[in-house]
Amino acid sequence: MQLEAKMDIWEKNLQALKDKTPDGDLLPALPAAPPAWERVTLVPGPCPTLQVPGEKGRPVTLHSPREAWKEADTLAARAPQAPSRPMLALGLGLGYHLLRLLPRLEPEQSLVIVEQDPEIFWAALQTMDLTPLLSRPHTALVVNPDPRAVVSHLRGRLHLGNGCGHPVLWGHPASLRAANGFYQEVINAFQAPLAAPCRAYGLKKEKLRVLVVNPDYFLIPEVSRAFGQLGHEVQVILFDKRQDRGDQVLQRILQQVADFAPDLVFTINHLGFDREGLLMEALNRLRLPSVSWYVDSPAIILNLYAGPKSDLSYIFVWDPTYVPEVKALGFSKAFTLPLATDAEAFSPRPPADLERWRTQVAFVGNSMISSVAKKLERLPATLEFRSLFNHLLEALQARPYRRLDLLLHEEGVAEHPLIRQISLSERTDLEAGLIWAATRDYRLRCVRQLAPFGPTIYGDAGWRQLVAAPFRLHPEVNYYDDLPPIYGATAINFNATSLQMKAAVNQRVFDVPASGGFLLTDFKEQLAEVLEPGKESVCYHHPEEIPDLVRFYLGHPDARRQIIERGRARVLQEHTYRHRIQEMLAVMRRTL
Helix, strand or coil, X not given: CCHHHHHHHHHHHHHHHHHCCCCCCXXXXXXXXXXXXXXXXXXXXXXXXXXXXXXXXXXXXXXXXXXXXXXXXXXXXXXXXXCCCCEEEECCCCCHHHHHHHHHCXXXXXXXXXXXXXXXXXXXXXXXXXXXXXXXXXXXXXXXXXXXXXXXXXXXXXXXXXXXXXXXXXXXXXXXXXXXXXXXXXXXXXXXXXXXXXXXXXXXXXXXXXXXXECCCCCHHHHHHHHHHCCCEEEEEECCCCCXXXXXXXXXXXXXXXXXXXXXXXXXXXXXXXXXXHHHHHHHHCCCCEEEEECCCHHHHHCCCCCXXXXXXXXXXXXXXXXXXXHHCCCCXXXXXXCCXXXXXXXXXXXXXXXXXXXXXXXXXXXXXXXXXXXXXXCCCCHHHHHHHHHHHHHHHHCCCCCHHHHHHHCCCCCCHHHHHCXXXXXXXHHHHHHHHXXXXXXXXXXXXXXXXXXXXXXXXXXXXXXXXXXXXXXXXXXXXXXXXXXXXXXXXXXCCCCCCCCCCCCHHXXXXXXCCCEXXXXXXXXXXXXXXXXXXXXXXXXXXXXXXXXXHHHCHHHHHHHHHHHXXXXXHXXXXXXXXXXXXXXXXXXX
């Protein structure tokens, strides 16, 4: 941008600020000349945009450099409509979205714009003609890096937060990503309870329209088929969680909601939901129920999600021990739902299909070598931190299933400088890394008990670092194509459950018997509820029991056959994904 044009925009905006009534504003002192920027960078292009440092140290681009106006139109079209309530707009950016919002506001509706970074404010005044915004009588600007000062000003000078003055919140997604901690404090201060006077009746219908959010997770095909088997109409929305930006995913989901008009939104592990809570808030306004089925630790994942909680947001967890923790995070509709099997995918195969997979003992699973390494890469790489990690790992192995906060406290390192320095996302990586590492070591300890039987391991290359002969290593296999015949062709399929599962059983407990196979698994409380030990399943309580159990059941094929037949009958009768979706919908209809 030419200096002359930049000065012209600055002067116009500055004059508009001087002419407006400042009663509701909270602004830094206005300089006569445009101040220099140190933290933000102007990115020139068809649509000027800003790059700002995010809380995690990564730069955040506030607007699309090519389609900022189109992006702004989309955001403005989805702004909440509440003419009788003041709108609290979180994040100024360069103002594209706010300029597009103006025609949608009622003339008398109050608009309060909150911006955390004064440099972003200065950049906007030098880059965009904001006079339509600044000259509007019912617009207030609050620019201050201290969230407590912002909340105090909004409550004191603007009288927000009580009765008819309770604001409706509208966040600029990129601004919220860049300064989530700041904006979350403001959200927490003014977030209205999400329960609405009207109720959602969509789930009362016999046949539902279900929008399934699919980031290519392994359970999605099974769940989608189960909904279809029950007569519900399913539409799947695809996205790549590694490449697609969060705001793009949010916009696509909301567009699909508008086009498909579902009665229910379904996802796995909260995938597709933004951490700022914008999708949750949008679905609540539409009184559209959502369900997230957790098949990994919900405590680790949900800890990263801020924003409002909805009375229409259902969380189902595969391990019952997580229900209290999920409720403590603000999700009141939390229930247990075990895993299951897809009887169409996992069924006995013809003998000819089994021949290439014939073996006495086998384990299908990941070594966890790469999983642990990836978590460690995201943590401080110093020797001191690695030593602390190893200390915590030993403590967790001695007493598993402790959450990180409790582990740190009991080990006396909760206030350790290295712990206090890491971010929330790094704490999450630390907790996950400890669980994966403890699972790696537990799994290896159990698998080594199989050595006398020359077992086959189907898994990743990391196993080469852990075991050698007499183990036979086979590359990873396809879940849907290879596992059913492997399970059916193996005399004893072995299982050692991840240490993120305190009480629950994993997928193999259902898939192996469904495929006509025999499974030896570690005992979990949930096992006794789904398959009776000794009659429909066989389990060990300690790794040292494994060799004797393997030896016995290899020598007694009739006993294996009886376990297989009983287990398969029970699974088909009670534990398919069709059964789980029926149970899920029954719970939701009963509690809605």
